[in-house]
Amino acid sequence: MAHASAPPPARPLGGLLIVALVEIVGAAALREFLLAEDWRWVLVLLAAFGAVLVALERRPALEARIAEAFARHRRAATLLGIAIALVFPFVLEKSSYALHLCVIAQLYAVLALALNFQLGSANIPNFATGASYGIGAYASALLALNFEVSFWLALPAAAVVATIFGFLLGLPSMRTKDSYLALVTIAFGVVIHQLLNNLEVTGGPNGLVGIPAPELFGHSFASPLAVLGYELPSQANFYYLSAVLVLIAIVFAGRLHDSRVGLAWNALRADELAARCQGINTTWYKVLAFAVDAFLAGFAGTVYAFYVGFISPDNFTFLVSVTIMTMVIAGGMDNILGVIVGAVLLTLLPEKLRAFSDYRILFFGVTVIAFLMIRPQGIFPQRLRRYGG
Amino acid sequence: MAPIVLEGESLTQRFGGLVAMAEVDFHLKRGEILGIIGPNGAGKSTLLNIISGIYVPSSGEVRLEGRRINGVAPHQIVKRGIARTFQSSRLFGDLSVLDNVIIGRHIHTRSGVLDAIFRRRRAEAELAEAAAHAEGLLKAVSRGLYDQRHRAAAELPQADRRRLEIARALASDPKVLLLDEPSSGMDDADTDALMDDIRAVCAARPDLSLMIIEHDMRLVAALPHRVIVLDYGQKLADGPFEEVRLIPRVQEAYLGRRGASHAQG
Numbered sequence: 001m002a003h004a005s006a007p008p009p010a011r012p013l014g015g016l017l018i019v020a021l022v023e024i025v026g027a028a029a030l031r032e033f034l035l036a037e038d039w040r041w042v043l044v045l046l047a048a049f050g051a052v053l054v055a056l057e058r059r060p061a062l063e064a065r066i067a068e069a070f071a072r073h074r075r076a077a078t079l080l081g082i083a084i085a086l087v088f089p090f091v092l093e094k095s096s097y098a099l100h101l102c103v104i105a106q107l108y109a110v111l112a113l114a115l116n117f118q119l120g121s122a123n124i125p126n127f128a129t130g131a132s133y134g135i136g137a138y139a140s141a142l143l144a145l146n147f148e149v150s151f152w153l154a155l156p157a158a159a160v161v162a163t164i165f166g167f168l169l170g171l172p173s174m175r176t177k178d179s180y181l182a183l184v185t186i187a188f189g190v191v192i193h194q195l196l197n198n199l200e201v202t203g204g205p206n207g208l209v210g211i212p213a214p215e216l217f218g219h220s221f222a223s224p225l226a227v228l229g230y231e232l233p234s235q236a237n238f239y240y241l242s243a244v245l246v247l248i249a250i251v252f253a254g255r256l257h258d259s260r261v262g263l264a265w266n267a268l269r270a271d272e273l274a275a276r277c278q279g280i281n282t283t284w285y286k287v288l289a290f291a292v293d294a295f296l297a298g299f300a301g302t303v304y305a306f307y308v309g310f311i312s313p314d315n316f317t318f319l320v321s322v323t324i325m326t327m328v329i330a331g332g333m334d335n336i337l338g339v340i341v342g343a344v345l346l347t348l349l350p351e352k353l354r355a356f357s358d359y360r361i362l363f364f365g366v367t368v369i370a371f372l373m374i375r376p377q378g379i380f381p382q383r384l385r386r387y388g389g
Numbered sequence: 390m391a392p393i394v395l396e397g398e399s400l401t402q403r404f405g406g407l408v409a410m411a412e413v414d415f416h417l418k419r420g421e422i423l424g425i426i427g428p429n430g431a432g433k434s435t436l437l438n439i440i441s442g443i444y445v446p447s448s449g450e451v452r453l454e455g456r457r458i459n460g461v462a463p464h465q466i467v468k469r470g471i472a473r474t475f476q477s478s479r480l481f482g483d484l485s486v487l488d489n490v491i492i493g494r495h496i497h498t499r500s501g502v503l504d505a506i507f508r509r510r511r512a513e514a515e516l517a518e519a520a521a522h523a524e525g526l527l528k529a530v531s532r533g534l535y536d537q538r539h540r541a542a543a544e545l546p547q548a549d550r551r552r553l554e555i556a557r558a559l560a561s562d563p564k565v566l567l568l569d570e571p572s573s574g575m576d577d578a579d580t581d582a583l584m585d586d587i588r589a590v591c592a593a594r595p596d597l598s599l600m601i602i603e604h605d606m607r608l609v610a611a612l613p614h615r616v617i618v619l620d621y622g623q624k625l626a627d628g629p630f631e632e633v634r635l636i637p638r639v640q641e642a643y644l645g646r647r648g649a650s651h652a653q654g
């Protein structure tokens with residue numbers, strides 16, 4: 001205790017070591033989890049993760065020390081993180097299944113970051129992120145199939161389409177109270193699903209097939225990726241693509257969080273009336289949150305459509321929206337790292353619990369509840385902003 | 390004679406059958422401190438809610454520097470120069486003390502979503518400026534508050550929360566500041582300190598006009614230049630406290646009701 005109360009000595013090397021250790025151990029644990037086939041090993045890893053959370057919860061000083069190290073060595077932490085993400089596919093033993101899980105997890109991370117603007121920053125319940133995801137996927141697929149638009153053009157175009165729908169979805173927030181707004185978003189999700197299911201242009205319940213894989217400098221994303229003579233499965237193309245998308249989403253989220261807009265969202269989350277009395281046009285900021293959410297979700301939808309090459313309405317159901325919501329809540333509202341960890345964990349968990357067959361969902365629920373009991377505010381809860389230092 | 394900044398004309402506010410405010414006139418001069426007193430349920434907070442745009446009056450008119458403001462949205466009214474605090478303090482509890490005041494600068498900053506993402510340096514510089522301004526304001530309002538600027542607002546002791554609400558309201562550089570029972574929940578020592586803080590704020594801003602709802606008669610006797618007495622939504626009296634307190638109807642409203650409620654409770 002005496003040690004904890006003493007002012008922490010400036011130990012630049014110690015800080016760097018902590019950053020490196022946390023990132024490398026984290027990546028190694030993720031690799032083990034991805035490649036684990038024995039259910040006992042899966043349980044051991046989950047228990048270890050739980051133990052880490054217990055340690056963080058019991059020893060706030062430990063958590064503060066780690067957070068401080070990352071804050072002080074932000075650049076080094078970012079560079080190392082990017083390096084690890086670049087190398088990661090090479091340590092997955094060419095497993096296309098593991099790479100596939102990584103792609104899906106990263107797309108969900110983007111979706112969770114998108115929803116976090118609303119649910120985490122502004123506390124607006126939105127049950128339609130899955131629908132925006134679907135709008136992005138369908139918009140880009142239709143452009144590609146009907147007008148032979150390339151992936152790289154379809155990507156921003158679909159995001160714009162999704163954003164327009166996001167604005168439309170946000171409009172009722174001008175008139176309705178938040179609990180009704182939740183109902184409006186549920187209805188929106190259902191309507192979109194029904195439209196996709198019944199319209200002719202969207203292919204009805206059969207969806208759209210034959211979406212061409214993206215190409216970059218003559219390299220098709222459907223073919224294996226060879227780097228310095230080492231050949232990675234074709235999923236690696238999309239791994240890197242979605243990693244870039246996650247990076248973009250992190251930059252967006254970070255910049256917005258640390259801006260006047262992020263503060264205004266936080267203000268209306270804490271007390272809407274008080275926010276209005278500080279001159280904040282709360283209606284506009286709510287609509288804005290819907291639009292930003294839909295924009296990023298539209299991006300993710302496009303990558304998904306071009307990745308799997310086949311989409312149907314059932315990829316974008318209400319359940320998808322609820323899953324994304326769970327990721328945000330379990331990971332940690334308004335905390336970028338927390339939301340990503342939540343997304344990765346909740347994407348991988350059901351896959352890794354396949355050994356439990358019928359009890360899979362039960363076990364999934366129990367695990368999430370257990371983590372939330374250890375860390376009631378989410379795995380990595382929201383932190384106060386610091387200025388100038 | 391200082392010019393009139395804010396005035397209300399035959400303001401009436403009905404909630405269904407209840408008349409919370411009936412034909413009330415008032416005016417506030419530049420640099421003036423106006424006290425609003427009256428028993429619980431008299432309509433004092435209702436008056437502040439009308440002025441700040443939270444309620445739209447059933448009839449009557451509010452004018453700020455001659456321009457009508459009833460019917461204008463609350464966030465627009467802040468832009469025109471009216472800031473307020475709340476009877477039950479409404480801070481952004483899970484944000485830092487400093488963030489609360491920075492949010493009070495909202496109308497003096499511009500950056501939107503696109504600026505934040507694509508013109509980060511500009512957005513950051515703007516926010517840093519707001520933060521510097523907010524720190525200066527906190528320091529001026531209360532040194533103790535400034536020292537706690539990186540704490541979550543919800544963790545502050547009661548007296549500091551009231552001070553923070555005042556600092557947050559001042560951050561918009563208002564012409565008119567509305568305070569709803571700033572001393573509620575404070576002991577005598579805290580109230581004295583609060584009075585000193587308010588005097589200092591006014592001394593530094595000679596043009597600022599203040600409307601202050603208060604129950605603490607020591608504060609009412611010492612601070613306002615003039616008081617308005619409300620009862621059952623009607624204005625009973627308007628004038629300097631020493632004169633108003635002698636009016637029999639005022640004494641009746643106050644003492645009579647007080648006595649009655651004591652007897653009940």
Ligand SMILES: Nc1ncnc2c1ncn2[C@@H]1O[C@H](COP(=O)(O)OP(=O)(O)O)[C@@H](O)[C@H]1O
Nearest residue numbers: 404407409427428429430431432433434435436
């Ligand atoms: N939004 C509202 N809806 C219905 N009645 C209200 C509302 N706001 C205030 N009132 C009623 O108006 C009367 C005056 O309230 P208020 O202005 O809060 O009194 P006070 O002088 O104690 O601040 C009370 O009877 C109160 O119940």
Ligand SMILES: [Mg+2]
Nearest residue numbers: 433434435476
């Ligand atoms: Mg009141």
